[in-house]
Amino acid sequence: MSVAAPTSTHDPIVDQVDLGAALSSRPRPTRPSPLSASISFAWRALLKIKHVPMQLFDVTMFPIMFTVLFTYLFGGALAGSPREYLQELLPGILVMTVAMITPYTGMGLNTDITKGIFDRFRSLPIWGPAVLVGALLGDTVRYALAAAITIALGLAMGFRPDGGAIGVLLGVALLLLFSFSLSWMWTAIGLKVDSPESVMQVSMMILFPLTFASNVFVATETMPGWVQAFVNVNPVTHLVDASRALMHGTGSGSALGWVLLWSAGFTAVFGTLTMRLYRAER
Numbered sequence: 001m002s003v004a005a006p007t008s009t010h011d012p013i014v015d016q017v018d019l020g021a022a023l024s025s026r027p028r029p030t031r032p033s034p035l036s037a038s039i040s041f042a043w044r045a046l047l048k049i050k051h052v053p054m055q056l057f058d059v060t061m062f063p064i065m066f067t068v069l070f071t072y073l074f075g076g077a078l079a080g081s082p083r084e085y086l087q088e089l090l091p092g093i094l095v096m097t098v099a100m101i102t103p104y105t106g107m108g109l110n111t112d113i114t115k116g117i118f119d120r121f122r123s124l125p126i127w128g129p130a131v132l133v134g135a136l137l138g139d140t141v142r143y144a145l146a147a148a149i150t151i152a153l154g155l156a157m158g159f160r161p162d163g164g165a166i167g168v169l170l171g172v173a174l175l176l177l178f179s180f181s182l183s184w185m186w187t188a189i190g191l192k193v194d195s196p197e198s199v200m201q202v203s204m205m206i207l208f209p210l211t212f213a214s215n216v217f218v219a220t221e222t223m224p225g226w227v228q229a230f231v232n233v234n235p236v237t238h239l240v241d242a243s244r245a246l247m248h249g250t251g252s253g254s255a256l257g258w259v260l261l262w263s264a265g266f267t268a269v270f271g272t273l274t275m276r277l278y279r280a281e282r
Contacts, residue, residue: 034127041134092216103203106186163249184270
């Protein structure tokens with residue numbers, strides 16, 4: 001006994017009509033520009049502070065502790081009085097404070113990767129590097145906040161920049177430019193290591209010799225010759241020299257040129273490396 005095969009009851013014309021009715025007839029939204037996407041991710045980085053207020057700890061307490069402790073601990077011994085020492089120390093502390101908080105960019109990126117959020121961002125129809133550039137821009141605002149706190153505290157303690165407000169603003173702008181370029185190093189590390197803790201460990205191994213083996217606290221001439229050899233080529237030393245010169249209205253051509261060169265080099269080398277690692281993950 002044979003059994004007839006069942007016939008399809010679906011009408012292809014009806015299916016097409018139903019499918020067309022189910023689809024939205026509204027035009028698709030336009031693809032966001034690279035700038036718009038980057039600003040959106042920068043805003044996301046700032047919104048993290050609202051939900052995790054402890055992220056403000058590093059940009060508020062570090063500047064206060066460093067400025068107060070080092071001024072009153074070393075001022076009398078190195079300059080005769082804390083007030084005199086503060087005039088040279090504050091630009092250096094400003095550089096040191098901001099440099100020490102730059103690794104948080106790489107840590108935040110690595111946290112997004114380990115939680116799987118980064119994969120969701122990469123699936124969006126946006127300019128891919130906006131995730132990285134936006135995070136860097138958002139953290140630049142945090143650097144500016146740390147700089148503002150340090151300068152305000154310094155003024156309250158007796159810091160009097162001879163270059164006036166313009167000199168201070170130029171010094172801070174140079175610091176933000178350098179910090180933005182340095183942060184590319186930590187984003188590259190954040191894309192490569194396994195955990196946020198590893199990002200911090202690697203970055204501190206690099207930052208400690210850069211910040212402490214510099215002219216932040218004492219003049220280079222007072223150091224042994226073999227130490228001077230490193231300090232004189234240290235990018236942090238060049239940044240401190242340029243910041244002091246701008247804030248106190250003295251000549252800063254050589255140091256300023258070195259800082260701009262270092263900033264361009266960090267961005268070119270580590271920015272390119274970061275983008276290659278990012279594309280390799282896609």
